[in-house]
Amino acid sequence: MTMLYNRVALVGLGLIAGSMALAMRRGGLAGEIVGTARSAETRAIAVDIGLCDRVVDSVAEAVQGADLIVLAVPVGAMGEVAEQMAPHLKPGATVTDVGSVKRAVIDAVAPHIPDGVQFVPGHPLAGTEHSGPRSGFAELFENRWCLLVPVPGSDPAAVDRLRRLWEAMGAHVDEMDADHHDLVLAVTSHAPHLIAYTMVGVADDLRRVTDSEVVKYSAAGFRDFTRIAASDPIMWRDVFLNNKDATLEILGRFTEELFALQRAIRTGDGALLQAYFTRTRAIRRGIIEAGQDTEAPDFGRAKRPG
């Protein structure tokens, strides 16, 4: 393995930054990993479990002398963090982020980036329903995609070095523009999350079905929704507030389709339902062929690594 950055600063120490720390250390990709987080408790845990080489109390201190700065805070906090770090950046450094939304992060961060510093936004499509400094693991990015979203003026050499870091952590890398990223993610991640949160909320509200029944009989279907709906509330609040247009567009289409299927149920149009369900089955095949899930049946009790 090759060291790619002398010093890496992780701003925020949750699932993604923690996993990056472990993956970079495993691969010998960084000379020193410095971390910081807003919460004193998070910093104390990171020290306790030895997540970074050094944990410091402020963004200013963390980014000093760093060759790569990774902003790994909720999307809504990116602007504030960027403002705090800006005066302390080393000339020639690269700033990246791992936010789930790209246009809003670019709008919030780019104005703070000084001349001579590169900004290369990024988004690893990886995660679990857990969060916090204890939730990271070195394998999180293996065989997952990381999307880089270079901004006008991004130095190709800086983009390339960041690409090699993600590849060395096990990810596949693609480049995409910010608006297209935000639309694709609205479809594949943001709208599904809101839908799962909604369905779990409905179940919890339904007084004629007790919570214990919902829990006991959470057959395949609802059980998967609850896992999705266990994701970090603040991270997801910020995703929806910062990818408003694309998410609302997809949800509008979703509601139209749902109404069409509800109407087919009401009128007894079995042919429409069967044709629709047959079509969606084919898409699953594509995802398995692309290696983004296994074909093994999921029946809800499998022990999983991690």
Added chain:
Amino acid sequence: MTMLYNRVALVGLGLIAGSMALAMRRGGLAGEIVGTARSAETRAIAVDIGLCDRVVDSVAEAVQGADLIVLAVPVGAMGEVAEQMAPHLKPGATVTDVGSVKRAVIDAVAPHIPDGVQFVPGHPLAGTEHSGPRSGFAELFENRWCLLVPVPGSDPAAVDRLRRLWEAMGAHVDEMDADHHDLVLAVTSHAPHLIAYTMVGVADDLRRVTDSEVVKYSAAGFRDFTRIAASDPIMWRDVFLNNKDATLEILGRFTEELFALQRAIRTGDGALLQAYFTRTRAIRRGIIEAGQDTEAPDFGRAKRPG
């Protein structure tokens, strides 16, 4: 292990019946297992893989001399199958089913049950996204719930013997009335399936996002929806057509809640979103504590048994 039925007839040889055959054989629970299916191809596969002791061509032949008859066909086919079997049932036999809807199955099957034969509807809350005679495995029911829905006049001894069969195949058994069953399942399974089918259909329709992007970037969220939406199209068509009222009621509530969350996104009400997402996270905890899923993080590539 104790043999509980001398001869068991499986009508339909898909995931559930196939798993029952394997679980009953493993436990020595049935003297002879006879199977039939409408499709000649399914019957040929069942013979080929040795799923049953004997595979026969007709329902009439399958149920002759059987002590337990398991109707394991799509809900919409239950009435026709019941009519075919009725004249050939042995006095003292028990008929059960494994349909995902109970009121409609009772309405379709009960009128055909002759005097001296017991009818004890049932529903194992177990499955995978796979279907067909090759998809079964003996462990499918372990630690899953099976709901029995006795009808007026069900002989307690027949109910008890069927309960012991399910327990011997690894399931927990509860009893419930048909209408409550159909409402609980609308919440925990039927509405989530329709929602997943819808979201996958929306993604497939969206021309500004290519199918290959949807597949490649199927981050957690959408990937789980595609698994749910890969379930058997005919089985699910019949579920929705036969649990119309409860499913439409839950979908109506779902849409109301979804609109409230969409409005919060549109107006930037972050406090509402965060509070909602915090509440749904707690429900997940209950499901893990109830043993219906593991706490291990799911990041989409875990190899699973089966």
